[in-house]
Amino acid sequence: MNRRHRRHPRESQSPDEVFAEMLLASRELLAVRSPLDAELMVSDMVGAWWGRRLRGGDAEQVLGEGLVDYAAKAGSPAALTLLIALAYLGTARQAAKAEGAALALIERGVAKPRWAERLGVxxxxxxxxxxxxxxxxxxxxxxxxxxxxxxxxxxxxxxxxxxxxxxxxxxxxxxxxxxxxxxxxxxxxxxxxxxxxxxxxxxxxxxxxxxxxxxxxxxxxxxxxxxxxxxxxxxxxxxxxxxxxALPPGRKRPAPLYSEAPYSRDRRAMLAAEFLSSDAAEHLSDPSAASRCADHIIDYGCDQDFGRPLRVSPTKCQTFLLDWLPRKVLLTPAEQEAVPYVLGAWARFAARRSGLADRGLRATLDGIWEATARFAEAYRDPTTFGLDRDLLERLLPDGDLSALARRVFAFPFLQGTHGEIKLDLLNPSDEADRRILLGIDHAGELDRPDYDEHLAWHEEIAGRLWEGDPPQLWEAAQRLLDLGHDRHDVLHVLIEIAERIGDDPEELSIALDDIADIPDEPPV
Missing domain, CATH: 3.30.67 (Viral Envelope Glycoprotein; domain 2)
Incomplete structure (x- = not known):
């Protein structure tokens, strides 16, 4: 299929300029004989928007519905062909609007393309x-x-x-x-x-x-x-x-191949114990590090792979070693050294349990050894950047390395002293210590009349940042920090939105997505 008309909208283009280009490209639909060709052409055209975000929402929704309105006003034969295609290919809202607009043009006498009656049938x-x-x-x-x-x-x-x-x-x-x-x-x-x-x-x-x-x-x-x-x-x-x-409904999503019943914490612990006592693990020299590494492997299989800790493959093992671990888990030096060898032993153990053929096991082990040399580069221990191990353990009691940046942003004062308070002894995961830390962060605001309420909102935002709930909260904060805004101004904007939206998680996520900058006078 020729995709010459497919262009991504430029940032400088207005929506009407984008729509005009697409309507011009739609003239090709008038010469198309096959409904399949028409469907593929329009799918390709609107695919230029897929996955993009605009201020105000998803591009597929914002531009897609705008295109329907633009084509309806144009009223040309090319516009009608586009509307007929969007009535089948669009989202539910786009399709409903496009069908109504197409019927109106047909009633006005605009000629339908020859493939219109067969489209999508x-x-x-x-x-x-x-x-x-x-x-x-x-x-x-x-x-x-x-x-x-x-x-x-x-x-x-x-x-x-x-x-x-x-x-x-x-x-x-x-x-x-x-x-x-x-x-x-x-x-x-x-x-x-x-x-x-x-x-x-x-x-x-x-x-x-x-x-x-x-x-x-x-x-x-x-x-x-x-x-x-x-x-x-x-x-x-x-x-x-x-x-x-067009396929008949009526089935639940099928489980992936080799999927098992959900693994409880006890079942995960039992599986780890079986592995560590197996012949496959007998050569591992550090039992403590091997045990913790096995827990990470099992958690990855259960939580990231549809409850399949015993499924092993070259790709899965490399993804675990080079992508998931470096992003998600804080490893001790002993664990960093042990994990490739524990993963190899796990592959042997799991292959026997799952019935993976010998050639599959050999390929998996080859994939692990190929990744082992790259693991040292992929996993950058935060302590190599000068971060204290004790500080890391206070910030990451759950070992979630991906949470480090947002938790440091939420609690920047964790070392040294403040008056008689030794910050090194405070635990930001503890509710009482968390309030003390945030109080120190606002030591200069004790005389504001709404101090207690304001501090409570900072506790709310800090708690959400700690948990990463919703993820859009930290994403919005990063966008504003990248624009050069002060940390406190960023926090106040997040507080204003959370206070205004209330407890509706969907509305909160949408509002956070829409943040592009801080107004000239940020809320306090």
Whole structure:
């Protein structure tokens, strides 16, 4: 498919300028004969907005609904073709607005494109999944045909890759019109590779799996991180969302391969004990460090991998060692040295328990040893930057290394003395000590009439920052700090928003997302 009309809106462009460009590009739809080509073209066009944020909300919502209004006012044949496509491909709000606007233009006599009656009128003809023996990912293939069609001209397959090493997100998507060739290739690959399995699944199961995966991708993006999807995902996002709705509903999300019942704390401890007493762990020289490392491995498998601590693969082990640990866990020097070896021993233990083939275990061990040399660079011990180990343990009693920056921001005075108070003895995770620390932070404001109420709000914000709840709170603070604003001014803006919004978590998150700068006179 030619994607020459696909352009990301420039920051300097007004919405109307963006809409005018898209309406101009929509003239190509007038010459299209196939409804499939029309759907793919419009999906590609609106995909330029996918995952972007604007002040005021999600770009797909803000610009998408604005485009509908702009096309309705234009009233041209190109505008009508765009509205008809958006009535099928848009979000629920976009689709409702686009359908109403399209009907109004049709009543005024604007000519419909020849493909309009067939747009989206599809039926599923088969659903399949290709799974690797590690349980790393599912490649889901859903095939469709247009209702009433008497040939295979517009038969097509939607292909989506679900990545379980990235919290089950939909990581890739594309469309193929070579359906039989695609299915034959998948069967041939599975037949030649014992580490692959290809099978047909119920359409209801495919829908539940893909809806969950697309939701996971959207939630990943809501964390304001770069979503690790392919370049093609955004182009096919709207098309995929619409095609998934053409599949019959009725199934809960299927569990990933090898998924087990939830692991309680006691069950996790029992599994760690079984590992440490196994033959696989007998060569580990530091039992204490090995025990703590095993706890991290099990927690990662339970909390980040759908309750699958016994699932091992080269990718999963490398992600744990080079990505999750360096971001999330404060390790002692002994644990830093031990963790690659404990992970290798865990792979041997887990492979026997899960039935992973020998070739899979060998590949996993090779992946761990390849990552071991890079682990020393990936894991930067905060103590190497001059931070005191005792201070770190007070700030990170839960070992959550990702919380360090926001907790230092919330409690900057943790060392030295203040009058007769020894700050090194105060624990910011303790409610009474926390109030003393915040009182020291506001020692110059004792004469303000609302001091107790104001300090209580600082306690509220400090507690939320400590827990990272909601994550948008620290994200908003970082944006304002990056603009050069004073820490206290930033805190006061966060307090003003929390006080104004109240207990509605969704409204609070939206309000925090909308913060772009501090007004000239910040609230106090």
């Amino acid at each position: 599809v039926k599923p003809t088969g659903c399949y999944v290709s799974r690797d023996a590690y349980g790393d990912q599912d490649t889901v293939v859903c095939t469709f045909g247009y209702r009433g069609a008497d040939n295979d001209e517009d038969r097509h397959a939607l292909v989506m890759v679900v990545d379980y090493n990235m919290r089950g997100i939909a990581r890739d998507a594309w469309v193929s019109s070579h359906v039989d060739k695609l299915l034959d290739q998948a069967r041939t690959e599975a037949g030649a590779n014992p580490m692959l399995r290809f099978e047909e699944i119920e359409p209801q199961q495919a829908r539940a799996l893909l809806e969950s995966a697309m939701k996971a991708t959207a939630e990943y993006g809501d964390r304001r991180t770069n979503v690790p999807v392919s370049d093609s995902y955004s182009a096919y996002h709207a098309f995929a969302r619409a095609r998934i709705k």
